Amino acid sequence: MGAVNSKEYVKVELKSVTYVKPREKTTIQKLKQSWRLYVLLILPLVYLALFKYAPMFGAIIAFKDYQVSKGILGSDWVGFKHFLRFFHWYDFWRVMWNTISLSFYQLVASFPLPIILALSINYVKNQFFKKSVQMISYAPHFISVVVMVGMILLFFAPRTGIISNILVLFGFADINWMGKPEYFQSIYVWSGVWQNVGFSCIIYLAALSSIDPSLHEAAVVDGASKLRRIWHIDLPGIMPIAIILLILNFGNMMELGFEKVLLMQNPLNLRTSEVIDTYVYKVGLVSEAANFSYSSAIGLFRNIINLILLLLINRMARKAGQASLW
Amino acid sequence: MIMVLYPLIYIVSASFSSTKSVISGEMWLWPIEPTLDGYKAVFEHHLIWSGFLNSLFYTVFGTLINVIMTLLAGYPLSRKDLYGKNFIMFLFVFTMFFSGGLIPTYILVKDLGLLDTRWAMLLPGALAVWNVIITRTFFQVTIPDELLEAAKIDGCSDFTFITKIVLPLSAPIIAVISLFYAVGHWNQFFQALIYLKDPQLFPLQLVLRDILVMNEISLEILPDVESAAALEGLREKLKYALVVVASVPLLIVYPFVQRHFVKGVMLGSLKG
Structure with a gap:
């Protein structure tokens, strides 16, 4: 240990002698200086290259006729054939519409509620009540998609489910909820709200607690009501975070709920429940004549739309003078 | 409420x-x-048992890999003196917003020979960029530059600094990301759905899906049923009991770890 120390010490001495005028280090020197950090980064970077960037490269099969025997590189180029096939597919507009309307519905429904919940929790004085409200409202977040959908199916089951029972009790006709395409989106969105409203409000609670309490004190002195304080102090305080979350949600809007949509799907509600992702999955992995290229083309198309959306929204947010992602 | x-x-x-x-x-x-009929039926179902054990396996080892990878990536990226930091960070963040898609990833996993092995559940999701960002932010906030400089003057290399100083200080962040990852693994079903064919490897969630969503309950596991109606009844009960059994492990741990989750979300918002 001591030997190492003295060696390092000498080095430091040398440095201070040679660099009388501090000079910019060259790139090589900078790289050398922290080589140990790069060593640490090797594994994560290999992972990224292998499992993230290699598939991005693999996505070129969208422009090819992929055949297992020829591999990704050896397959023949076919240009935009698969994209055109998708655009001309008779159900193209319906699937697009389902995807867009479902994500938009979800976005609109799930955005304001956590804010409202956070604001009301914030004004609760009783600590015990506050803690237990938080505890219980976070809990459903940890239920898995599968179990969640299982619960939905049990509740909405015709004849046996609780919803049917309540309806019949009050003299309404029983409805096969999961079999009606017109209910699919609402069930999907509101069960999602039920599951996540508590957890999403954590972030707003954090933002609220970082608001300077002297603002509130001053407002109280000036005789501002609670509503006024919410409107003029709390809301502006959480606005930047709200906007960033909105941007992020927009960015993810076409992929997050895919597993749930897939699980909630049945032949009866397919008319509104078929979205791009489920279609990609079916074309590529489920159907008898699995078509990897066609499926990749649709997936790629969706990813690019997603990226463009994200960039656009981010630019809009920046123009509006609010926070942006980068 | x-x-x-x-x-x-x-x-x-x-x-x-x-x-x-x-x-x-x-x-x-x-x-x-x-x-307790429902629960009896659940515990007599052999696939549920193996699913439970598989899920446990995937959760423990998956999380272990995840945490190591995330720390390996998160620490260097938190260092101001890392040359090319922004570029590397971009490489990470970009994957959050764009990906090759389902099929190319599937082909890759297939070509690597991971299909239908336990590795398919562990490797493709070995690292979540979002957690790397959280970890990086944590290091930036909790480990002051002066500490590093002082250690360097004392002749401490990056490796020694990490094992002697950074790791002992990072217990809270390890708790947070382990939780995030563990919940993810426990609830994971789609990867299993596309990568696994052998029922012996199925995690609990996939078994659940077959029973709860696809309504596939093999008859021989339901003991002595006299009529179709009783069978139907037991099926429904089995489902309710299953929902409880599958959620209980997380919900039991949850009140103790809730604090950490909140912390994690806040760390995320710090940078976000």
């Missing part, structure tokens, strides 16, 4: 009640004619 709580209570009560009272709507809050 009640809206959130009621479905949870209902499920638990329904799992203990007799089938008839649940189906007819008699049971609405507390169990009626309590029985």
